Amino acid sequence: MSARVVTISATYGAGGSAVGLAVAGRLGLRFVDRAIPELVAGEIGCTLEEALAHDGRAESGIGRILAGAARLPTVALGMDVYIPDHGFVPPEEFVEHTESVITRVADRGGAVLLGRAAAVVLAGREDALHVRLDGPRERRLARAITAAIDGPPRPDREVERMLEANDRARTAYVKHFYGVDPGDPRLYHLVIDATRFPASATVELIVAAARAV
Template sequence: MGTVTIAATFGAGGSIIGPAVAKRLNLPFVDRAIPAALAAKLHEPLAAALADDTERGTAVGRLLRSALNHSGLFAGIPVPDEERGVLPDIAMSETAIRRLADGGGAVILGRAGVFVLKDRPDVLHVRLDGSVEARRHAAMSHEGLDYKSVARKQNESDQARRAYVAHFYPRAGAWEDPRHYH
């Protein structure tokens, strides 16, 4: 049948639309939620990525750091995945996503599915978004929270998703770039 990846910003309705699309297409739905153990392992690399987001340095400096981090050039040996921020759990998640796509398809919400399955012609990549205010008001209605709480969650969520992609898929480009989606 095929696979649909859905990237959704906070308040854009991904947790409502994703299951509805899966039901309509008669495909399994894979939520963006990750197990608590994996979230704990991701906390440190993401915290570093979030901190690094404000101290990027010059373009040349970033390019050199990236080349050195990925090459093992001066030591003559490759840098282990863990030292480059690649976690075995991320690799396992990617493998699971690819198996779902190979095995008849699924509707995958989040998990950077758009980048994991980026070169597959049998996958539709969708992004759900909206203005910050519209997303906040939708989240207030859906989650029953006050504006201040929703604004905080929206800021944290958008920043964390951006950092996740930048950290684990640095060559992919910006998560919100419309060229990634159909």
């Protein structure tokens, strides 16, 4: 049978959003990326800005705090996060609701889910394929710079800082809340150097694997 759920964990510059969207189209599944913070915000009764600040892929909020704490092992990570004008909001509450949304989306028709430690949250599901997209830092940076050229202009150094900050934030998020390294290949059925192939080839590999499980 084909996988009804595909989780994609991707480092910055590995093309997770483009690949995930294409895989979803090929498999006839819903693609869920930024929709998760919106759903969490609706459930928890906060603004979308607050949800994004606690999102595992955010460049600010909990992502930035955990990224900084990861470089300072003496810092306690079990802290509340202050959202200006809204008081203290425990990040664990956002994570709990995010897990609930991920599970419900998987149960209700399946989906391609990008990020948010979905491979860990949905580990053990027989109908799921877990994929990791990565690649050497230099090639990921080159791809990210090319993508920035196609969009709003950004200096190369700014793109490099974004890569470093995002990689730290995503790793810190998964390590803190789940106690695992998102780069551990044992979490996934398929690990691809997405910088080595055209995006179309990466999509083909994932689709073939999803149809084979």
